[in-house]
Amino acid sequence: MSDETYYGQASLxxxxxxxxxxxxxxxxxxxxxxxxxxxxxGILNDNRDNVVLVPTWYSGSSRHVAxxxxxxxxxxxxxxxxxxxxxxxxxxxxxxxxxxxxxxxxPSTSISDDVRAQERALSDxxxxxxxxxxxxxxxxxxQGFEWAVRYLMKVExxxxxxxxxxxxxxxxxxxxxxxDTLTTQDSSVDAAVRRHAMWWxxxxxxxxxxxxxxxxxxxxxxxxxxxxxxxxxYFAAMDPRVLLAMANKAIAADxxxxxxxxxxxxxxxxxxxxxxxxxxxxxxxxPSEVAAHxxxxxxxxxxxxxxxxxxxxxxxxxxxxxxSLDAALDxxxxxxx
Amino acid sequence: MSDETYYGQASLxxxxxxxxxxxxxxxxxxxxxxxxxxxxxGILNDNRDNVVLVPTWYSGSSRHVAxxxxxxxxxxxxxxxxxxxxxxxxxxxxxxxxxxxxxxxxPSTSISDDVRAQERALSDxxxxxxxxxxxxxxxxxxQGFEWAVRYLMKVExxxxxxxxxxxxxxxxxxxxxxxDTLTTQDSSVDAAVRRHAMWWxxxxxxxxxxxxxxxxxxxxxxxxxxxxxxxxxYFAAMDPRVLLAMANKAIAADxxxxxxxxxxxxxxxxxxxxxxxxxxxxxxxxPSEVAAHxxxxxxxxxxxxxxxxxxxxxxxxxxxxxxSLDAALDxxxxxxx
Numbered sequence: 001m002s003d004e005t006y007y008g009q010a011s012l013x014x015x016x017x018x019x020x021x022x023x024x025x026x027x028x029x030x031x032x033x034x035x036x037x038x039x040x041x042g043i044l045n046d047n048r049d050n051v052v053l054v055p056t057w058y059s060g061s062s063r064h065v066a067x068x069x070x071x072x073x074x075x076x077x078x079x080x081x082x083x084x085x086x087x088x089x090x091x092x093x094x095x096x097x098x099x100x101x102x103x104x105x106x107p108s109t110s111i112s113d114d115v116r117a118q119e120r121a122l123s124d125x126x127x128x129x130x131x132x133x134x135x136x137x138x139x140x141x142x143q144g145f146e147w148a149v150r151y152l153m154k155v156e157x158x159x160x161x162x163x164x165x166x167x168x169x170x171x172x173x174x175x176x177x178x179x180d181t182l183t184t185q186d187s188s189v190d191a192a193v194r195r196h197a198m199w200w201x202x203x204x205x206x207x208x209x210x211x212x213x214x215x216x217x218x219x220x221x222x223x224x225x226x227x228x229x230x231x232x233x234y235f236a237a238m239d240p241r242v243l244l245a246m247a248n249k250a251i252a253a254d255x256x257x258x259x260x261x262x263x264x265x266x267x268x269x270x271x272x273x274x275x276x277x278x279x280x281x282x283x284x285x286x287p288s289e290v291a292a293h294x295x296x297x298x299x300x301x302x303x304x305x306x307x308x309x310x311x312x313x314x315x316x317x318x319x320x321x322x323x324s325l326d327a328a329l330d331x332x333x334x335x336x337x
Numbered sequence: 338m339s340d341e342t343y344y345g346q347a348s349l350x351x352x353x354x355x356x357x358x359x360x361x362x363x364x365x366x367x368x369x370x371x372x373x374x375x376x377x378x379g380i381l382n383d384n385r386d387n388v389v390l391v392p393t394w395y396s397g398s399s400r401h402v403a404x405x406x407x408x409x410x411x412x413x414x415x416x417x418x419x420x421x422x423x424x425x426x427x428x429x430x431x432x433x434x435x436x437x438x439x440x441x442x443x444p445s446t447s448i449s450d451d452v453r454a455q456e457r458a459l460s461d462x463x464x465x466x467x468x469x470x471x472x473x474x475x476x477x478x479x480q481g482f483e484w485a486v487r488y489l490m491k492v493e494x495x496x497x498x499x500x501x502x503x504x505x506x507x508x509x510x511x512x513x514x515x516x517d518t519l520t521t522q523d524s525s526v527d528a529a530v531r532r533h534a535m536w537w538x539x540x541x542x543x544x545x546x547x548x549x550x551x552x553x554x555x556x557x558x559x560x561x562x563x564x565x566x567x568x569x570x571y572f573a574a575m576d577p578r579v580l581l582a583m584a585n586k587a588i589a590a591d592x593x594x595x596x597x598x599x600x601x602x603x604x605x606x607x608x609x610x611x612x613x614x615x616x617x618x619x620x621x622x623x624p625s626e627v628a629a630h631x632x633x634x635x636x637x638x639x640x641x642x643x644x645x646x647x648x649x650x651x652x653x654x655x656x657x658x659x660x661s662l663d664a665a666l667d668x669x670x671x672x673x674x
Contacts, residue, residue: 006574026594057651058583059575068653075666090582097578109582111590133670134609137651138622139583142590148609148634149592156674158609159666162622162648164630165604166591171622174540177514179584181532182577187521195518203511207626237343238396240519241434245427245446246395246476247516253448253479254503255486257363267502272485272495283620285475285499285508289544293501297485311499314394314474316405329412329496333470337493 007092012063015039015093018121029107036121037093038062039085041070042078048127052081053134055088055114055143062087081132086118115146119154133157169223170207173198192240197232206281206310214308218317267296274300275332277325284311303328344429349400352376352430355458366444373458374430375399376422378407379415385464389418390471392425392451392480399424418469423455425476452483456491470494506560507544510535529577534569543618543647551645555654604633611637612669614662621648640665
């Protein structure tokens with residue numbers, strides 16, 4: 001592992017490489033001569049009971065974690081704790097696609113592979129059998145949850161920031177879109193229509209709607225059926241050129257083009273009695289964004305309407321939402337102008 | 338325009354086509370023999386002052402709008418109002434890429450092109466010079482805002498649902514990702530790295546952070562510099578294979594794989610003293626999702642930490658956020674186990 005790469009000691013060190021030998025993954029595949037890169041901070045006490053483990057997040061490293069979270073007077077204080085920051089297998093510093101001898105064959109790994117490797121390395125190299133705390137953010141939190149489930153008796157405290165113990169439908173689809181940015185995509189129209197439908201599945205509705213399978217009220221059973229029998233066919237009937245024509249309009253939308261003035265001046269000149277409504281779980285036009293613009297209009301009332309349907313509450317499948325919308329419109333229509 | 342397509346009368350009618358002749362767009366390009374497809378509901382009164390205009394949303398049609406929002410006893414009551422639902426130019430029913438004679442040359446259009454066409458068509462075909470209300474959802478709302486800015490004296494009331502008067506940085510980047518699903522993408526590594534950096538710009542931070550240019554506190558000036566000098570270089574230094582290895586782990590994360598039991602049973606068995614924290618504006622692991630899982634763990638405290646930095650508050654550039662995080666970790670570490 002060269003020190004000259006982004007992942008080397010010069011850039012992201014210091015770290016040490018704990019040997020795991022040939023490491024068998026949960027899938028049954030083997031990573032040969034597997035090494036776990038860790039940085040340690042502070043001193044392991046005689047009882048070995050002052051250990052804080054911090055696994056890394058997506059794109060992160062032990063260096064990022066240490067710089068941000070560890071320091072004297074901080075919660076993660078190396079004067080009090082022996083803090084081990086464990087870099088992910090596959091994350092660039094530990095054994096990973098960039099430093100594996102046979103670069104074409106680095107196997108897929110899972111959160112549990114990291115957690116098992118950390119447990120083994122802490123035990124073998126430091127004699128650690130108990131963690132005073134695990135703290136993990138984002139993917140580090142996913143590893144923290146796995147520790148607390150898998151090694152019940154070894155985890156005294158678990159602190160998780162900005163993570164869930166499993167990828168929910170929303171987060172799974174969202175992250176799939178992120179991974180897709182890095183890969184060459186099928187250029188067929190069918191594939192494009194499917195990607196587009198998955199985008200709308202992810203962002204059109206709300207995380208709660210997807211997680212709690214609210215779509216079953218539409219007569220569907222399970223996420224696969226929702227995607228295959230509702231979202232894909234809905235958009236597949238349309239012409240992609242038409243969808244693109246509309247999308248590009250929405251992206252370029254700007255009322256200031258007409259006035260040539262800043263948005264506060266432009267909206268400050270609106271004379272219509274105005275009602276600006278947002279939807280509580282809207283991922284596309286978030287309530288904070290809608291309200292921030294509504295308040296720039298002199299005669300404007302802003303309201304946040306509740307719906308677990310997110311942006312696609314506009315489709316009208318949430319009857320309570322439609323009732324609250326109609327009441328708001330009635331109120332505006334009855335205002336004298 | 339054939340009636341047999343998805344956009345035809347059989348599927349999305351009835352609608353009528355209002356002739357605009359050769360219609361000059363704001364860009365200077367011309368749509369030849371431009372037609373605006375509208376459906377009307379109710380009767381225009383003698384004073385022509387009972388008009389409600391409803392422009393359509395992305396992928397929507399006058400049929401969708403009428404089915405969802407118009408009806409006797411509803412706010413949009415055809416017994417009281419003359420309701421005109423105007424389909425977008427380019428939206429499939431009005432003159433659009435799918436029905437334009439020279440299909441390769443349908444020009445780009447803008448929100449203001451729709452609004453100008455609607456104003457002209459309402460005046461020429463119905464003698465309408467004043468709107469009792471415009472109601473628009475999503476892209477329909479973008480058109481509503483444009484009406485209220487452009488034709489001040491013609492708009493008595495404006496009701497907008499789930500839209501902003503300009504595409505904010507967050508919504509612009511989000512919708513760009515949506516449009517990208519429909520197009521063939523550059524398969525070079527450089528392009529992939531850039532797409533990936535744009536994804537993180539969109540979802541890593543919060544809409545408020547992007548809109549109010551909070552990143553300028555990091556020493557940057559404007560969104561272009563933020564993207565080019567911070568987000569792209571940050572990820573460009575990394576190995577895409579490493580990023581993909583991590584992304585695929587995050588997507589597959591599932592603590593239930595180990596227990597083989599449902600998530601409530603799996604988390605119900607956790608014995609660690611647990612603290613589960615979310616970040617207020619997190620788009621990747623939303624607070625509602627984090628809290629929903631935290632409450633399944635017996636000895637768990639859940640907290641929502643405030644930060645305008647969204648998910649990437651984990652980077653530590655928000656000092657107040659770090660203070661609240663350290664306080665929460667101190668509190669957990671001081672708990673007896």
